[in-house]
Amino acid sequence: MSLGQPKQQSQPKQLQTKDGVSVASAVVRQNRRRRTGTEWAALVVTVLVAVVMGAPLLLVLLNAVKSPQDFADHGPLGLPTGIYLEGIKTFWEAVDFPRKVWNSVLISSLVAALGVLISVLNAYALGIGRIKGRMWVLVAFLLATIVPQEALLYPLYIMFKNIGLYDTVWAVVIVFVVIHGAFGTYLMASVFSAFPRELLEAAALDGANRRQILWRVVVPVCRPTLAVLAVFFFIWTWNEFLIPLSFLVSADNQTVQVGIATLQGERIMNVTTISASALLGIAPTLLFFLVFQRTLTRGLTAGAIK
Amino acid sequence: MTKGQAPERSRAAVKGQSQAGYWLYLIPGAVLLTAIIVVPLFWNVYLSFTRYRGIRPPVWIGLENWQELFRDSAFWASFQHSIVMVVAMVILPTGIGLILASLLFDLVGRRFNGKVAGLLRAVYYLPQILPIAIAAIVVGWILRPEDGALNDLLSAVGLESLQHNWLGSPDTALLSIGAVLVWIQIGYPVVVFMSALQRIDPQLYEAAELDGANWFQRFRAITLSGIRPEIFVVVLTCTVAALKVFGPVYTLTRGGPGDSTVVPSYYTYTEFFTAQRVGYGATIATALTVVVLLIAVFFVRAQFRLAEQEEA
The missing domain is CATH 1.10.3720.10 (MetI-like)
Incomplete structure (x- = not known):
């Protein structure tokens, strides 16, 4: 672990000032008081934004497994009535x-x-x-x-x-x-x-x-x-x-x-093929993102401090 | 950066290591940089003074392309579209990102649960890792006039009158691309600002709260002033990206309908490969480069001056 030492030294100074005590006391204090309306509003707003931002991706998932008939009957917003993989297959081969x-x-x-x-x-x-x-x-x-x-x-x-x-x-x-x-x-x-x-x-x-x-x-x-x-x-x-x-x-x-x-x-592709292509296009990046998420978060923090 | 200025004597203490030998390590990088960036960049500037259609050698025509550029209303229109891109990729995401980051950090993370804040941040960041071609497909069919999800949603809530051919009509195409870019961009400032906020002692917020400061007052006094360097970095990198934006326009509208969504980089691309007017394409690209460099210099200088003021 002798090599671990210089790594610690290169840590930004600001992090070191956040000693365990102050964080701990903040946590204790936080739980003592009841949450106010503003705080609940903040939670609702941030969750709503997340829903809006995640919605397009959810729509992709929903429609990638729909049959064209199912799509024609219930439109883009309906839940799929069954799992239909032809769209993915068509795109895969095309x-x-x-x-x-x-x-x-x-x-x-x-x-x-x-x-x-x-x-x-x-x-x-x-x-x-x-x-x-x-x-x-x-x-x-x-x-x-x-x-x-x-x-x-x-x-x-x-x-x-x-x-x-x-x-x-x-x-x-x-x-x-x-x-x-x-x-x-x-x-x-x-x-x-x-x-x-x-x-x-x-x-x-x-x-x-x-x-x-x-x-x-x-x-x-x-x-x-x-x-x-x-x-x-x-x-x-x-x-x-x-x-x-x-x-x-x-x-x-x-x-x-x-x-x-x-x-x-x-x-001109039909909607299920389009969604299937989007799903397959996202999949590798998403996989990569999940695998390396910890490396990335660390990196983003490191990058932002520099 | 303070640690970067190590004392001179410690450098000398690395025995037998003359500075000159380090040049060797720079050779591959310098050769590649010259071949791939420096030479093409000057070559492109040269091409802007020529008539060149890609087959016979370029012919020197002096300032003709540049004179045409200043008269070309399509070029100025493309720069006006860039302003919409700056609003969509810089101003709105930075503003919204600041508010979201501070809500997540100051209220959700501190008063509810850090895990929830982390999860929400990840959701905001998701569109950022989405390849633009995929994002365009997703958005493309959500905005489709006949069976798209947005028009479907509008009719589901009884707002049929608002249904529209979003990407297909000149009045909404550019704004639709803008909306997509806001969606894609928000994650970047949120993530950068939240990691910048880690640096601020939570006790500052606690103390301000005890003194009766409301969320907005804390936002102005602690958040904004604490993470100003990161705001600068985000605004600079996003402005440069907004001026260079190409993928969303190419994949969503190909500049259309008409010329209503043409941006400088797309204009350059079509001049190069569709119209085969390479000299004029190079002129637009050179003009864009000059603007980007001027903005970068302006930002860096402003940031320096601000840092100096704060020290004084």
Whole structure:
């Protein structure tokens, strides 16, 4: 657990001031008094907002398993009279869903892994190496996260056509490794610059060279933050639209998003197929979200404090 | 960030580690950044001074595209639509998000149950992880004129007169996209603001309550001033996102009906790939980039100045 210590040090100071005593006494006090009307109103308002916000997704679930006849008889708001899976099956086959999911998973995983790698390398030079002119380098990376993708679109299109990467998943992977990696560089550079110097010195005294310090000291200590970064990269890439739409034209290379959007434009689907496609489109992200929810919540907190 | 400024001597103490060698680690990242961002960006600026249809080499025409841009009413209309996007993606979600976050944190979490607050927050965040193509499908059929859920709901409660072809008529299409974006965006400020509020000592709220401060007074005095840095970050990132918005327009309306929902990024896309007027598309994209960068600089400077004022 010796490595746990620096992690604690890098915790924000504010959290440490919240000692157990004050929290405990607040909890005791909270339960002493009866709840007021305002407080009940707050609960009602926040729950109502949640219902309105969750309703569209509930509608999807409701209608994805309805037969077209059932839909015609009872409309979108009625409860399904039975479980009907033809809509899901039709959609599954129409877009070759497993293929699209595979493309999306491949692109997103590669971006997550390579994006984190490039962020770590950049941030090592900027945050720990503190090379000269790092401010300007950081500004350049920051610009990369702000620039509209449209402004890169056509030159990238020409470039990828010329080197034969157009209409391959690699084109999309490279672009997002750079764009998301730029954000990662910015975030990790500030995390690394707060890295305890004593640890680096101790490792150097033990004879570790620069490469060993990075992979055996810095990366293991920062692993939780890097995990969060990887999850973010995966979800962001999964949800990207403009670049995959522009660079992946053949059906075999398309991501889930592009496949669904193209299908939507091409043929008129009935409502149950539409709902089924939405359900299948949400499913992977939702699954991913549930699996990594704890990592994410931690990450969101960490990100917001930075 | 305070810890970032470590004393100079500790850096020197890392023996045998000259600063120069660290450059090696930056090489892959710098090469990629140059190839994928810097070169295309300048290339795009160059294209904005050319006539180019994607086949024969670009022809230099000086400022012609830019002159056309300033006369082009479709371009200005697309920027006006961007203002609606800013309202839908920045102003409303930030305002609603502030209220929701503070209700959840100050009242629901503190007076009822932290678990309930956490669950509600997760529900608000759900549309955020929804891929835009999926969100568009869901919303697309909810808003369908003939058998959509919204019109169905309206007739179920006896408001047939309000039924409408929401995405299909020019007067409501843009507002419908706006409403969808509010729905998608709310989760982001709520989550950021709630984690920012963790930093505020709950005893502050307790004390204010004992002094007779009502919810709104606590909201103004404690919540708003306590999380101002996060409000800045949310407003900046959402404004930039609102100016760049593409997916919702492409998937919901493809800019239509007519040009009523065309935004700058969608205009660029169609100029590039439909009209094959690459030079003019590049001009719109460059103009958009300039606006985005100006806004980013403006925000960052405003934030710096505010931080300085508070220190003084």
